[in-house]
Amino acid sequence: MTKIIVTGAAGFIGSQIVEALLKQGEEVIGIDEFNDYYNPGLKRKNIAHFHSLPRFQLIEGDMRFLDWQIILKDAEIIYHQAAQAGVRASWGQSFCAYTERNINATQVLLEAAKDAKNLKSLVFASTSSVYGDAETLPTHERICPQPVSPYGITKLAAERLCELYYKTFGVPVVALRYFTVYGPRQRPDMAFHKFFKSILQDEAIPIYGDGQQTRDFTFISDAVAANLAAATTPAAVGEIFNIGGGSRVVLTEVLDMMAEIVGKPIKRNHIEKAMGDSRHTAADISKARQILGYQPQVSLREGLTQEWQWMKSLYT
Numbered sequence: 001m002t003k004i005i006v007t008g009a010a011g012f013i014g015s016q017i018v019e020a021l022l023k024q025g026e027e028v029i030g031i032d033e034f035n036d037y038y039n040p041g042l043k044r045k046n047i048a049h050f051h052s053l054p055r056f057q058l059i060e061g062d063m064r065f066l067d068w069q070i071i072l073k074d075a076e077i078i079y080h081q082a083a084q085a086g087v088r089a090s091w092g093q094s095f096c097a098y099t100e101r102n103i104n105a106t107q108v109l110l111e112a113a114k115d116a117k118n119l120k121s122l123v124f125a126s127t128s129s130v131y132g133d134a135e136t137l138p139t140h141e142r143i144c145p146q147p148v149s150p151y152g153i154t155k156l157a158a159e160r161l162c163e164l165y166y167k168t169f170g171v172p173v174v175a176l177r178y179f180t181v182y183g184p185r186q187r188p189d190m191a192f193h194k195f196f197k198s199i200l201q202d203e204a205i206p207i208y209g210d211g212q213q214t215r216d217f218t219f220i221s222d223a224v225a226a227n228l229a230a231a232t233t234p235a236a237v238g239e240i241f242n243i244g245g246g247s248r249v250v251l252t253e254v255l256d257m258m259a260e261i262v263g264k265p266i267k268r269n270h271i272e273k274a275m276g277d278s279r280h281t282a283a284d285i286s287k288a289r290q291i292l293g294y295q296p297q298v299s300l301r302e303g304l305t306q307e308w309q310w311m312k313s314l315y316t
C-alpha cells in the first residue's frame with residue numbers, strides 16, 4: 001500500500017483530496033492543526049465522516065513542530081495543502097501567520113523530504129495569486145510572477161523553495177497554481193460561500209468594486225483530479241502547472257447565475273475594492289492538459305448548484 005500524507009487535511013481542498021483517496025481504497029495520514037483562521041468546527045465537520053475509518057489516521061498539530069523523520073518514513077506521496085490562505089487578511093499584523101504557515105512550514109517539510117528515500121511526489125498547493133495583475137490573459141506558467149498581495153508573496157516564496165529543494169536535493173516537487181477553487185466545503189471567507197450565506201440570511205451580497213472583475217473558477221473535484229494526476233505522473237516532477245476551470249467569467253454574470261440557481265433575485269451591495277485582489281485571472285491550462293491529462297469536467301452552473309446544496313445543508 002502506498003503511504004500517502006496530506007497536510008491541511010481538514011481544510012477545504014485537503015479534506016476533499018483525502019476523501020477521494022479513501023474512496024480509491026488508499027490509506028491516508030492527514031495532518032492539520034485546526035487553527036482558527038476560520039471556525040475550526042467546520043474543519044472537524046469536513047473530516048467527520050471519514051475520521052473513524054481505519055484507513056485514515058489524523059495527526060493533529062502544527063506541521064512546523066512534528067517529527068517528520070518518522071512521518072515520512074516510507075512515504076511515497078505528499079499533498080502539501082496546509083497554508084494560511086486568504087488575500088485580504090494578509091496585510092498588517094496578521095502577516096506573520098502567512099510567513100510561518102506558508103514559508104516556514106513548507107521549509108520544514110522540504111528539509112525532511114530531502115531525506116525521504118521512497119518519496120515519489122510532493123505536490124505543492126500554489127496559487128494564481130503569484131501572478132498578481134498579469135498582463136497576459138489567459139496567463140501561462142512562464143510569465144514572471146508579480147504578486148499584488150502579501151499572501152501571494154509568501155506562496156511564491158514557498159513555491160521557489162520547492163524549486164530550490166528539487167534542484168539542489170532532487171526532492172520530487174510538483175507545484176499546482178490553483179485558480180479560485182469552489183464547491184462543497186469552500187472556506188467561509190471565500191466569495192461564493194459568503195454570497196450563498198447572505199442569500200440564505202436574506203441579506204445583500206457584498207461585492208468588492210464594480211463587479212466587472214473576472215475570475216477563472218475551478219470546481220473542487222477538478223482541483224482534486226489535478227492533484228492525483230500530478231502525484232502519479234513522473235514527467236510532472238519539477239514542473240509548475242496552472243489549474244483553472246477552463247473559462248473566465250465576469251463576477252456579475254456569476255451573480256445572475258446564482259439568482260437562477262436559488263430561484264429568487266439577489267440583493268447586491270457594492271463596497272470598496274479590496275487591496276491585494278487581482279482585477280482579472282484566467283488560466284492557460286494547456287501545459288496541465290498536455291502533461292497531466294487535466295481537463296476540467298464541471299461547468300460553473302453545475303458546480304455552483306452543488307455548492308448551494310451543501311450550503312443549505314450546512315446552515316439550515
Ligand SMILES: NC(=O)c1ccc[n+]([C@@H]2O[C@H](COP(=O)([O-])OP(=O)(O)OC[C@H]3O[C@@H](n4cnc5c(N)ncnc54)[C@H](O)[C@@H]3O)[C@@H](O)[C@H]2O)c1
Binds near residue numbers: 007061085127
Ligand atoms: N481555495 C482556493 O481557492 C485556493 C486557491 C489557490 C491556492 N490555494 C491553496 O490551497 C491550499 C488549501 O487551501 P484551502 O482553501 O483548502 O484552505 P483551508 O484554510 O481550508 O485549509 C488549510 C488547512 O491547513 C491547516 N494548517 C495551516 N497551517 C498549518 C500548520 N502549520 N500545520 C498544520 N496545519 C496547518 C489549517 O488548519 C487548514 O485546515 C492552501 O495552500 C492555499 O494557499 C487555495
